[in-house]
Amino acid sequence: MNMINLTIDGIPVKVKSGTTVMEAAKSIGIDIPALCYLKGVNEVGACRICVVEVERARTLQASCVLPVAEGMVVHTESPAVVEARKEILKLILDNHPNDCLTCDKAGECKLQEYAYRYDVKFREHDGARRNAIIDTSNPYILRDNNKCILCGRCVSTCSQIQERSVLSFGERGFETHIIADNDRILGESSCVSCGRCISVCPVGALIDNRIAGKARAWETEKEEVKCTQCEYGCNFELLKKDGVVLGVRAKEPGEGRPLCLKGKLSVDLTYNPKPLAPLMKKDDQYVEVSWAEALGLEKIIDKL
Ligand code: SF4
Ligand code: SF4
Ligand code: SF4
Incomplete structure (x- = not known):
């Protein structure tokens, strides 16, 4: 395997060819912030918060999709990098509910973590904000698209890991939002409530309803x-x-x-x-039923 030598924040690093700068930095304990990156699942370089400065490069580079090169010299927290990250965070927070006090994701939220790390605060402004209805239609998943940062992790996870492809990007520009099927509420979509999208969501846009509160x-x-x-x-x-x-x-x-x-x-x-009883949809409402009914075993049990 071809090995590559580079320098990250003054530290010499030797990694396999094909490794990304983000992974190389991680191997020496440098944590480059990332919102959209999910190894092997969502490697799209979209959120840009992972940008780094590479000597002799004309622009800042997204480290999650940048392969290492021989002799590369990388700075992960230079003034230009920090300034860029602050701007990205400000733009996200401009259209984000100032809701950390009661948000179930607080303490595990990547947006909150990075806003604290780079000292970026919510700003008061008169710009347009999303006004999405909080989707409570799925008994297991609470979906608040107002908090969504459009990182795409849930979309990739649902299609690649769960192989359901329930989620996708809908509309364009400011109206862009994550949709289930052809923009249905989750409870009426083909979602099987596996919860994987919840575990990869970096913010409080997808919350496990059973743990909420x-x-x-x-x-x-x-x-x-x-x-x-x-x-x-x-x-x-x-x-x-x-x-x-x-x-x-x-x-x-x-x-x-x-x-x-x-x-x-x-x-x-x-x-x-106290495991939850299974829920079945009857007359458009989820109602608790026995396991026998949920598993379609009632008729078999009656015959025993
Ligand atoms: S998603 Fe994160 S930043 Fe947004 S309100 Fe919740 S904790 Fe705060
Ligand atoms: S819970 Fe539903 S939307 Fe989320 S990954 Fe699973 S199938 Fe997809
Ligand atoms: S719901 Fe969460 S995981 Fe999905 S795009 Fe929005 S922020 Fe990302």
Whole structure:
């Protein structure tokens, strides 16, 4: 394997050819901010917050899609880089609800983390803002498109990991937003509620409805557990507060295999002291039903 030598923030680095500057920086403990980047799933260089300065390059470069080159000299926090990141954050926050006090994502939100890191505050302005209706139609997923930063992680995850392709970008320009199927509410879409899009959303646009309002991120303990439903043995996370399980979280791709729906439900039943009863849609309403009814076993049980 061809090895490449470069310098990042004055530190010599040797990595395999084809490695991105972001991954090379990560290998020596330098954390370049990223909102849209999701390794192997969403490598599109769209949010631009990962820009770095490369000596002799004419413009700042998106490090998540920039392959290393021999002799490259990279600066990840130069004044020009910091200025660019601040501008990007200001633009995002200009059309974002100032809602951190009650947002369920606070404490785990990448936008919040980077705004703090680069000292960018919400601005008062008279510009147009999105006015999306909060989608509560899916019993498991709370969707607030007002908080969406259009990173595309959920879209790629739903199509590549879950292979459902429920989500996509709809409209254009200021009206651009994430749509389910042909712009349906989630509860009426082909979504199977696997929750993977929730685990990759960097902000509070997609929240696990079952955990919403139950604990702040910093109050929860996380326990890694393996699924036993198949030979893959996926790793995933139990969220607990005061020792009580609040919910099950699918892991991000790249941190072990992402959890399938069967695994998620079975782990929920195994670990949650009060597992939710299944919900079925009847007359346009979700109602609690027995497992036998949900699994279509009622007739079989009656015959036994
Ligand atoms: S999504 Fe992040 S930045 Fe936006 S309100 Fe929630 S915590 Fe704050
Ligand atoms: S919950 Fe799963 S199927 Fe539904 S939109 Fe998200 S990733 Fe796609
Ligand atoms: S819903 Fe979340 S993951 Fe999807 S595009 Fe918006 S911010 Fe990104």
